[in-house]
Amino acid sequence: MNAQAIRILFLKDLFLSRWPLFGYLVGGLASAAVACLPNEAAGFIGFIMMVTVTIAAGIHLIGVLLLAESADMTRTFVMSLPISLLDYSVAKIAVVLVTFLIPWAGMLASLMVMVFVIPEAKPGVLPFLVMVFLFMLAGFCLQLITAVITESVGWTIVVVVLGNVLLNVFLKELREQPSISSLIESETLRWPPLALQIISVEFAAICVALGVAVLFQLRRKDLA
Amino acid sequence: MSAVLDPPLGAIAAASLRGVSKTYRHFHLRDIDLEFATGTVNGLIGPNGAGKSTIMRIMMGLVRPDRGTVAMLGRPASSSESSAKREIGYFSEDMRLYKAETIAFHMQFVRSLFPDWDERYAEELLDRFGLIAKQKIKGLSQGQRVKALLLLVLARRPKLLILDEPTNGLDPVAKQEVLSELMQTVKDEARTIVYSSHHTQDIEQICDTITFVDRGRVIASDDRDGFLNGWxxxxxxxxxxxxxxxxxxxxxxxxxxxxxxxxxxxxxxxxxxxxxxxxxxxxxxxxMTLEEIFLATVTRGREECRR
The missing domain is CATH 3.30.70 (Alpha-Beta Plaits)
Incomplete structure (x- = not known):
């Protein structure tokens, strides 16, 4: 593995995605700010905006950085350079993940800060937010695997839609769990065992998805 | 039929393919044996879909053959091996640059991966090709796009150049400019070129050895004079x-x-x-012209296959 080549590829892709990345970061931070307004309707709208920004960022960044490179034949140009498939795969998956994580982490971090800074906010909501954000990250990783394996915009959109449906089911199920729903209005921050179990499963799913994405990319026979 | 041209005495093969086969759903590349001697200009001629591009992609490690071995500058060609590519310049007609970025961006990107990048030569080529570094790729004509790609390939001073249909879609003036630049490049005797085209005139103009490819097979291989004097x-x-x-x-x-x-x-x-x-x-x-020789060879080869 050539660390220098990976760094160059990573920075190149980061530069290529600078404008959408900036847009999603601004959109995400604005959504987080709306979600923290001391008004129930604003909180709901802000939450929906955050989910929308996350889903849009995921599909757009996968499209710009991964699918477009294969469809536009720019990958042939990149792979004609002294870069191995391992360098390419590691750099590509890392940059797609990092560009998604920037607005994702920006939103989650600003929510965390605001939960503790705004007097009216309920810190107990934090585990709920972490579970939801990790669910969206896991959904993004699933989209990433789909894009790597199929190189198809159509299939990736199918997974996005499926992920969106599952997110709604997940939110409903969470709210129906007494140990979780009681957290949302709680003034104190607690991490019940069920929340920790869900977070562990989400982490495991994310790791497996990323591993599969790298492995599949490495097993690819033809790049052009 | 497959063919291996013996390299001149003392010459080391810059690239070789031995028993290379690749099967797609509607296309088979079969038992390709080729050897390109160092310092030679080698032409691959074939109709569209003959397998020229597949051969070149296999040489670059972009496509993994089902069978056979490929060595490039003495090293195995594979997608996991990148060291040989440090000394190889590859151009393909369907290769694209990033539309929204400038030529300068691409020069900077390629330079960062090639320590031997020749900045002075790159500037010279910009001037000679009439390109502007700040120009975005999406604003370039087909000819300018080809020249920009060639600039990115040539300015790294590769030992081996693999050019897949570089003059396709170019007007006669742009084509001549590109071919002249390639002729300049091969003045360096240590440099090897493998050049594919279905334009036999281009191949006849610059190549020392010529290989005809049709329907996934090598159907003839000889040096240029061997073809032109023999027919x-x-x-x-x-x-x-x-x-x-x-x-x-x-x-x-x-x-x-x-x-x-x-x-x-x-x-x-x-x-x-x-x-x-x-x-x-x-x-x-x-x-006979090379085109006539090529057509006669392809026709005969196809008739033999039908029998």
Missing amino acids: RRFRLQAPGSWVPPQIAGLRAEASFGNLRVMTIDRYRPDVEEQLEASGATLEGSEA
Whole structure:
């Protein structure tokens, strides 16, 4: 593995995605700010905006950085350079993940800060937010695997839609769990065992998805 | 048929393919054996879909063959191996640059991966090709796009250049500029070029050795002079009862009344004597262009496959 080549590829892709990345970061931070307004309707709208920004960022960044490179034949140009498939795969998956994580982490971090800074906010909501954000990250990783394996915009959109449906089911199920729903209005921050179990499963799913994405990319026979 | 051209004495092969095969759903590349000697300019000619691009992609490690071995500059070619690519420049007609970025961005990107990038030469090429570094790729014409890609390939001073249809879609002026630059490049005797095209004139102009590819097979391989001097077409007047003599390398024969046209691929000066001794009157003999030789070879190859 050539660390220098990976760094160059990573920075190149980061530069290529600078404008959408900036847009999603601004959109995400604005959504987080709306979600923290001391008004129930604003909180709901802000939450929906955050989910929308996350889903849009995921599909757009996968499209710009991964699918477009294969469809536009720019990958042939990149792979004609002294870069191995391992360098390419590691750099590509890392940059797609990092560009998604920037607005994702920006939103989650600003929510965390605001939960503790705004007097009216309920810190107990934090585990709920972490579970939801990790669910969206896991959904993004699933989209990433789909894009790597199929190189198809159509299939990736199918997974996005499926992920969106599952997110709604997940939110409903969470709210129906007494140990979780009681957290949302709680003034104190607690991490019940069920929340920790869900977070562990989400982490495991994310790791497996990323591993599969790298492995599949490495097993690819033809790049052009 | 497969073919291996013996490299000149003392020469080391810059690239070699041994028993390479690749199967797609509707296309098979079969048993390709090729060797490209260091310091030579090698042409691959074939119709669209013949397998030229697949051969080149396999050489670059972009496509993994189902069978066979490929060595590039003494190292194995594979997608996991990147060291050989440090000294190889690859151009493909379907290769694209990032549309929204400038030529300067691409120069900077490629330079960061090639320590031997020749900035002065890159600037020279910019000037010679009439390109502007700040120009975005999406604003370039087809000819400018090809020149920008060639600039990115040539300025790294590669030992081996693999060029897949570089003059496709170029106007005659742009084509001549590109070919002239390639001729300049091959003045360095240590540099090897593998050049594919279905434009036989381009290949005839710059290549030392030529390989014909059709339907996934190598159907002939020889040096340029071997092809051009070896092939001849004879026009004869002969009565209907005339029995043609046994001539080595007879490739095609056609009759139009008493006029006979014979094509041979192993011309020797005594062929005319043989024909006249057989009772025919020789009206003329002419050398064939590479395109005619290619067409005759492809036609014969396809007829043999059908039998």
